[in-house]
Amino acid sequence: MSRLIFKISPFIFIGPAILLLFIFSIIPIVMSLIISFTDMDLVGLANWSKVSFIGFDNFGRLFNDPIFLKSIVNTLMYVGIGVPIVICLSLGIALLLNYSTSALFSGFRAIYYMPSITNIVAVAIIWGFLYNQEYGLFNYLLSLIDIEKVPWLEDPFVAKLSLILLAVWKGIGVDMIIFLAALQSIPKMYYEAADIDGANRWQKFKYVTLPSLSFAIFFVVVTKLIGWLQFFEEPFVMTGGGPLDGTVSMALFIYQEGFEYSRFGYASAASFVLFAVIIGITLVQFTLRKSDK
Amino acid sequence: MSKKWEVSVVGIILALGGLITSIPFIWMILSSFKTEREALSVPPTLIPNNVTLQNYIDLFNKLDFDIYLYNTMIIVFFSMIGLLLNTMAGYGFAIYRFRYKEILFLLVLATLMIPNQVTMIPTYLLVNTMGLTNTMTGIVLPGLISAYSLFLIRQFMATIPMDLIEAARLDGANEFRIFFNLILPLSKPIISIQMIFAFIGAWNSFLWPLIIANDDKLYTLSVGMSLLKGQYSTSFALQMAGATFMVIPILIIFTIFQRNIVQGFNMTGIK
Numbered sequence: 279m280s281r282l283i284f285k286i287s288p289f290i291f292i293g294p295a296i297l298l299l300f301i302f303s304i305i306p307i308v309m310s311l312i313i314s315f316t317d318m319d320l321v322g323l324a325n326w327s328k329v330s331f332i333g334f335d336n337f338g339r340l341f342n343d344p345i346f347l348k349s350i351v352n353t354l355m356y357v358g359i360g361v362p363i364v365i366c367l368s369l370g371i372a373l374l375l376n377y378s379t380s381a382l383f384s385g386f387r388a389i390y391y392m393p394s395i396t397n398i399v400a401v402a403i404i405w406g407f408l409y410n411q412e413y414g415l416f417n418y419l420l421s422l423i424d425i426e427k428v429p430w431l432e433d434p435f436v437a438k439l440s441l442i443l444l445a446v447w448k449g450i451g452v453d454m455i456i457f458l459a460a461l462q463s464i465p466k467m468y469y470e471a472a473d474i475d476g477a478n479r480w481q482k483f484k485y486v487t488l489p490s491l492s493f494a495i496f497f498v499v500v501t502k503l504i505g506w507l508q509f510f511e512e513p514f515v516m517t518g519g520g521p522l523d524g525t526v527s528m529a530l531f532i533y534q535e536g537f538e539y540s541r542f543g544y545a546s547a548a549s550f551v552l553f554a555v556i557i558g559i560t561l562v563q564f565t566l567r568k569s570d571k
Numbered sequence: 572m573s574k575k576w577e578v579s580v581v582g583i584i585l586a587l588g589g590l591i592t593s594i595p596f597i598w599m600i601l602s603s604f605k606t607e608r609e610a611l612s613v614p615p616t617l618i619p620n621n622v623t624l625q626n627y628i629d630l631f632n633k634l635d636f637d638i639y640l641y642n643t644m645i646i647v648f649f650s651m652i653g654l655l656l657n658t659m660a661g662y663g664f665a666i667y668r669f670r671y672k673e674i675l676f677l678l679v680l681a682t683l684m685i686p687n688q689v690t691m692i693p694t695y696l697l698v699n700t701m702g703l704t705n706t707m708t709g710i711v712l713p714g715l716i717s718a719y720s721l722f723l724i725r726q727f728m729a730t731i732p733m734d735l736i737e738a739a740r741l742d743g744a745n746e747f748r749i750f751f752n753l754i755l756p757l758s759k760p761i762i763s764i765q766m767i768f769a770f771i772g773a774w775n776s777f778l779w780p781l782i783i784a785n786d787d788k789l790y791t792l793s794v795g796m797s798l799l800k801g802q803y804s805t806s807f808a809l810q811m812a813g814a815t816f817m818v819i820p821i822l823i824i825f826t827i828f829q830r831n832i833v834q835g836f837n838m839t840g841i842k
Contacts, residue, residue: 287746288672291663295656295716296675302694302713303682309693323699371588377581386582388829389589392596395821397775399796400814404595406800407602407807413611415598447592508686511778515797529688536692537782549689556686 314546323542336547346548348523349531352438356527357506360442360449365498368450369491372457387458394451402515405444406431431517434524441512441525448512449505453498460494461487500563507556528552599818603627603811610808626812633809636816638788639795643774646711646791650773653715654765660716661724662754666736676725682718695782709783710791714776720765727761728754767828771821792817 315331316322322329340346375387393401408415409430417427430440468486477485510529513519519526519534526534529552536545602610603626605619630636664676694713695704703709731754739749755762777793784790790798796813803809 284746288663288667288669291667291750292660292675295660295721296679298656298712298716299679299682299718302697302716303685303690303718304678306690306693306697307682307685309696310689313693313696318696323696371585374581374585378578382582383585384829386585386589388826389593391829392822392825393592395771395775395825397777397793397796397814397817397821399777399793399800400599400817401595403796403800403810403814404599407810408595408598410807413613413615413807415594415615418613418615447595450592504686508688510688514778529686532688533691537695542692542696546689546692549686549692553686553689557684 310546310549313543314550316543318543318546320540323540329543332543336544337551339544340548340551345523345526346528346531349526349528352524352526353507353509353528355438356442356445356509357503359439360445360509361499361502361506363442363446364449364453364502365495367446368453368498369457369495371450372454372461373487375454375458376461387454390454391451393448396448398448398511398515401444401448402512406516409440432521434522437517437521437525441516444516445506445509445512449502453502456494456498457491460491464490496563496567500560503559503563504556507552507559528555596818599811599814602808603815605808607806607808610811611805626809627816629809630813630816633803634795634799634813635787635790636792636795636813639790639792642707642780642789643776643792645707646776646780647770647773649711649715650769651766653717654720654762654769656715657717657721657765658724658755658758658762659750661721662728662750664721664725665728665731666733679718679721683722691782698783704783705785705789706783707789710780710789714779717769717772720768724758724761724765727758731757763828767824770824774817774821 314336315333316329317332317335318329371390375383375390377383407413411417411427411429411432414430416430420426420428429436431437464487468490469482472482472486508529509527510533513525513527513530514533517525519530528548532545532548532552535541535548601617601619604622604624605616606621606623606625609616609620664672664679698704698709698713701709703712735753735757736749739753744752775793776791777797780789780791781794781797784794787795787798796817799810799813
């Protein structure tokens with residue numbers, strides 16, 4: 279009896295989690311792939327027999343859809359501008375925070391981390407007020423130095439930059455902590471050895487600090503690129519993709535096609551294009567890192 | 572190693588950056604105590620002239636923030652159940668040897684690489700087929716298991732010496748007593764950090780409840796707030812009160828546990 283319990287106990291431990299993961303993660307992945315080759319929509323949802331396979335039609339249509347193409351361009355812009363800024367700022371702040379372990383500095387650390395755990399809807403409400411063209415704080419502060427009202431969220435191009443600014447503010451915290459943890463794990467010996475060799479500050483940074491951070495930097499770059507390619511919440515809550523689709527990202531496009539227009543097949547196809555882009559870029563990074571070594 | 576004046580300069584730079592980072596929070600809290608009139612005044616006032624709590628009262632009178640708070644607390648409760656299941660699975664994968672273990676664990680890791688957008692639509696269709704749309708079960712169930720949290724817990728538990736478990740078995744403890752009385756206390760560092768993140772995630776949960784709940788009896792605080800943003804789009808003071816109400820509990824929890832969060836990242840082994 280107890281022998282039997284011992285035999286099945288691992289399955290009692292992993293069973294519930296694996297079952298739920300199977301139903302709500304594994305099955306959906308397979309379903310998504312199938313749906314993306316169908317014309318599944320609201321009618322099909324009510325009556326599955328009305329759903330038919332249409333081969334690669336969804337994918338063909340996607341690349342002739344001006345909004346989808348725009349969403350790709352916008353997403354690349356978010357990634358291209360946002361990721362370098364976030365990484366540089368979070369590394370910079372981590373280097374500064376690493377100067378001291380006093381209570382004051384851990385207070386600073388907490389402040390920089392706060393935005394990353396703040397609810398996105400609350401963020402949208404606060405920043406929507408700050409960005410307000412008439413009553414917002416930002417335009418008021420700019421008016422003090424005689425700068426005209428900035429259409430923060432009203433102009434397609436400026437709106438993209440405004441969303442990036444917001445996302446950078448929200449995104450610094452997590453990476454900063456990762457860099458800080460990595461910095462604190464560099465053995466003091468390395469610096470002492472460098473001191474004995476007469477290394478100056480820049481040399482120490484270049485030959486001790488940076489190489490020791492190489493894995494942390496790689497990790498952050500990979501996760502940041504994956505995260506920003508899925509840029510979604512900021513345009514979703516701030517602009518809904520507007521003005522003139524100027525802030526639509528690929529992830530927002532998928533959401534809108536799926537849940538606003540109920541074109542489930544079409545949206546699933548778009549989600550696989552996004553997935554392919556993510557896999558492609560991640561593979562390139564792993565290859566580059568290998569050839570680096 | 573560093574000179575004193577250097578630390579001071581760095582401190583001043585960090586203080587300036589910290590001030591800029593916290594402007595949105597400061598503005599939110601100050602504006603939430605203003606009257607609607609004052610919130611729209613040009614030039615804006617920094618400190619409210621007439622401090623009022625009316626906005627906070629209105630959250631419960633004009634909107635159903637009591638219901639939203641209740642629903643959010645239910646989601647928080649279930650996220651803790653989910654964490655227990657994650658922990659059990661993490662333990663199962665770390666300690667036992669059984670058939671198909673490697674394949675199952677790879678499957679868990681594979682789900683980590685799939686973007687949310689890919690699974691969101693089929694998960695909705697699945698929940699819809701089960702007749703769970705517009706129910707609390709439909710909101711809670713799909714997010715119960717976090718592969719990431721399961722993975723981190725497994726990594727931590729794999730470092731627990733097997734001898735300890737063998738000794739407990741020899742003493743006649745059964746597998747579940749070992750898990751609850753020996754393993755859980757030993758894993759306090761990783762579990763406490765996962766609890767904080769589970770709480771933050773549940774408290775902030777927005778997109779999935781928004782998709783699944785049609786009825787405002789099921790709305791969470793976030794969903795209720797997006798409603799507030801739409802319906803009272805010019806009542807900025809009321810909006811700021813709503814945002815403050817959402818953000819402050821998280822900031823308090825975070826301030827209490829922030830030491831654990833940093834240690835938690837050290838534990839993940841990203842160095």
